[in-house]
Amino acid sequence: MSPLTINDIAKLANVSSATVSRVLSNSDKVKPSTRQKVKDIIDSQSYIPNHFARCLAGNPSMTIGVVIDELSNLFFTEIVEGIDAITCRDKYSLQMAFSQWIPEREDFVIRNMLSSHLDGIILAPTSVNAKAIDLLEQSGIPYVLLNCEMEDGKPFVTGDNYQGGKLVGEYLSKQDMEQIIVITGFDSQALALRYKGFIENYDGTTPIKTYRNISTFEDSNNICDILINDDEINIKKTTLFVTNDNVAIGIITRLKNFNIDIPNQVSIIGYDDIKISKLCRVPLTTVSQQITQLGEEAAKLLLDLISNKDTEKARIITPKFIKRDSSL
Amino acid sequence: MSPLTINDIAKLANVSSATVSRVLSNSDKVKPSTRQKVKDIIDSQSYIPNHFARCLAGNPSMTIGVVIDELSNLFFTEIVEGIDAITCRDKYSLQMAFSQWIPEREDFVIRNMLSSHLDGIILAPTSVNAKAIDLLEQSGIPYVLLNCEMEDGKPFVTGDNYQGGKLVGEYLSKQDMEQIIVITGFDSQALALRYKGFIENYDGTTPIKTYRNISTFEDSNNICDILINDDEINIKKTTLFVTNDNVAIGIITRLKNFNIDIPNQVSIIGYDDIKISKLCRVPLTTVSQQITQLGEEAAKLLLDLISNKDTEKARIITPKFIKRDSSL
DNA sequence: CTGTTAGCGCCTTCAC
């Protein structure tokens, strides 16, 4: 049997569908007794209104879209937790999609979401110039960019990446070692800022070498072999600044398997402070982005935009340096 | 300006809305030249069809719902990855909701999803008797239950929990120690089966004690204090069977902070094989549920049900014992 | 091949 409609309920209650609709939307212009009658029937038939019809007729969809790169990076799962913590209070549903760092996928899922007329969208864009951002802007629907800074008034929430890099630079300025190696990922605004903050505020004399495009957990294995063979980190006292905890943890695990002493031989500093950073083989010194708060802030900003509240559209969260066992 | 409709496009192209609709749905009954003309206009106006209207008119929503307990348990994030890996191929979107182990929330989000007329739902129920399961069954929409076994023909995908417990029982039967302590979570079918499998197949003489309702990462800290104070695990050689990696990793971290030797003083066996189990302070011996496969299988089954394919509705995945460093 | 015509289920004026 096909699901009941508002008309079925109306007939059963001997009222018009308009009255049922009023009951549904808690309009106050219904006589208490009819309201009760209708409600009873709705319950007894366990009638569920058709979401599409309501939205077509102009109701908000009460769902917000979240587009992130991937779920396997703990960074993003914590973001989502933060978002849900806020949005679920107001009974919003979450529609999720993963861009897998691929601009075409990002584009596709954003278009998809736009056609679904969600009430708002949170996007962690694959790049600051992503076409998806333009699509959002043109669409006119409320949106928030996550993990990037915009100069043109577009709403965003991010950690202060320059500041985070600076914290690491200052920390290392006070230390002695034979070499510093920075291991960073694909070219992105966030990583570039971390790097800049680090370089501009490192005030020592140790030579610095940089490896780029090391992005995934899997990459960390390969880079370890290079670090040992080419950079002799098992002989020279080395500090590794890895601009992403996910990779840093992979490296720690790999180096431990080679029996390399962390932190005395190789000292490692990560970035993000994902939950497992304190749990891994050697608890990781890192820069905390306060990830859950990042997600919460994005959600709050989006809700503000949805309700047309006048608020600060550029929200930057200050990072904290967290000293653990992986560094001296 | 409000978004363009199919009629706007029709006018611009000098055709009827029906023709535009045909172009949209790739119907072959359109003259190539008109098709091209319409397509050009659609592109140039970057027109996006209204999802609600399409669905109201009978199109499938192309989105499937996923209801899990929480995202912070890595077990579920891997499940979702598995699901997305399958469903994204067919361009499905994912609507996600978190029950937080609360039946009322579970109920609410399921109702929500039912009103949204999703094409299918994957639910990891809070319990085998959850009312939400009845709602799904009554609704008539395709669904798959995750992480539980049903006897009444309802479609489900789960690991073989009895078998997993058995693997641990057999493994420990060959070992000597002063005490075995099982640490398990809230009463649930899956955990009960793991326990049963373990007990019925443990063939040794070591006394076994059990702690229940230890479910979250946070709980692991408290239980450690009890284990040390009451059970003297720092003195007696102990084996811990923790029926959930998340908790096991918390315990490892805590015990390491107390400088307890793992595995020589305390040997620990987990369950699930979440990704970080091999990365934590002491790589964890555990039972692999092949989690991603679990998610993939659930997605495949759901897609089969959606397309009315005749398939096996009871899918049980065989677990594997994984020996790592946390046990002898 | 293409246009016309009904709905899909609900909400919202506008009368009564």
Place this chain on the structure above:
DNA sequence: GTGAAGGCGCTAACAG
């Protein structure tokens, strides 16, 4: 308070 009627944007017959 309540009902009737039109419309939200699109699809699916049915004609032509």
